[in-house]
Amino acid sequence: MGFADTHAHLLPFWDDGADSWETALAMLDMAEQDGIDTVVCTPHILTPRELLQEDVLWARYEELVERAQRKNLHLTIHMGAELFVNPDLDLSHKIATLAQNGRYYLVEFPMGMMPEFVASGFLKKNQAGHRTPVLAHPERYIRVIQNPQEAYTYVERGALLQINAGSLLGVFGSTIKEVAFQLVRARLVHVVASDAHDLKARPLVLSRAFEVVAAEIGQEKAGHLFSENPRRIFRGENIIKEHPKPVVAATKRSFWQRITTNLK
Ligand SMILES: [Fe+2]
Structure with missing residues (x-):
């Protein structure tokens, strides 16, 4: 089974992702060797x-495809x-939905505090528009770290959840790792992606995270998160979902203890 990745900062000279064409191509090479056959x-x-x-970005994307x-x-x-979450987002833009499927788009909320009305207003608007937000790395948001059950409310309001492979491996600290596993166990995760930015700290690899998730929920269900669901998202099809279970907190540490562990 090949993996498919729904989140990668591959285009150079735009954000904090690949810093050159050489890096972008080396990231793709690394991905291919890791068993990934599709990326976005x-x-x-x-x-x-x-x-x-978007025309500038589209031209850069075409150049990447050609160079690859x-x-x-x-x-x-x-x-x-x-x-980035914004009530004025115009999702009719060509690059707004993943693989131009017209349905699923990747959105991130702020990592820090965010008023409740921002999330609820945004998710309500999307229900009305029949588009489906794929929420990037909820396990890294303070609201979710503070109360992992918050992730359930996003799903209830129509969002899909994408967690980062690195979160499952402890790249962002033990608290975020713990939250990521809580969400996996609660069947609240629909996709695992690399959120790759470079070759070392945040590489374009999924195989190690797949192994740890497969150990937790089995090969078949892990396959849905790393392969089948990403492909269905690219095609604009319904994904495989399970009924979520309550999020079980595995920690008795206080919120501030957890936040400070995270900063180390
Ligand atoms: Fe990202």
Whole structure:
């Protein structure tokens, strides 16, 4: 089974992802060797104004595809974006939905505090628009760290949850790792992605995270999160979902203890 990745900062000269064409191609090479056969470029889009520059990004995406072919890389490379939450997002833009499927788009909420009305207003608007937000790395948001059950309310309001492979491996600290596993056990995770930025700290690899998730929920269900669901998202099809269970907190440490562990 090959893996498919729904979140990667591959395009150079735009955000804090690949810093050169060489890095971008080396990231793709690493991905291919890790068993990933499909990826999507998801440059950060922080404001509706940035979406207006989609032609620049699209040209860069086409150049990446061309350079990858010249390097004899065989992955399928899609185009998309990671959109910072904003009620004025215009999702009709070509790069707004993943692989231009017109349905699923990757969105991130702020890592820090966010008023409840921002999330609820945003999710309500999307229910009305029949589009499905794929929420990037909820396990890293303070609201979710503080109360993992919060993730359940996002799912209840129509979002899919994408957690980072690195979170499951402890790259962002033990608290985030713990929250990520709580969400996996509660069947609240729909996709695991690399959120790759470079070759070392945040690489484009999924196989190690797949192993730890398979040990937790079995190969078949892990396959849904690392392969089948990402492919269905790219095609704009319904994904495989399970009924969520209550999130069981495995820690008795206080919120502040958990936050400070995280900063170490
Ligand atoms: Fe990202």
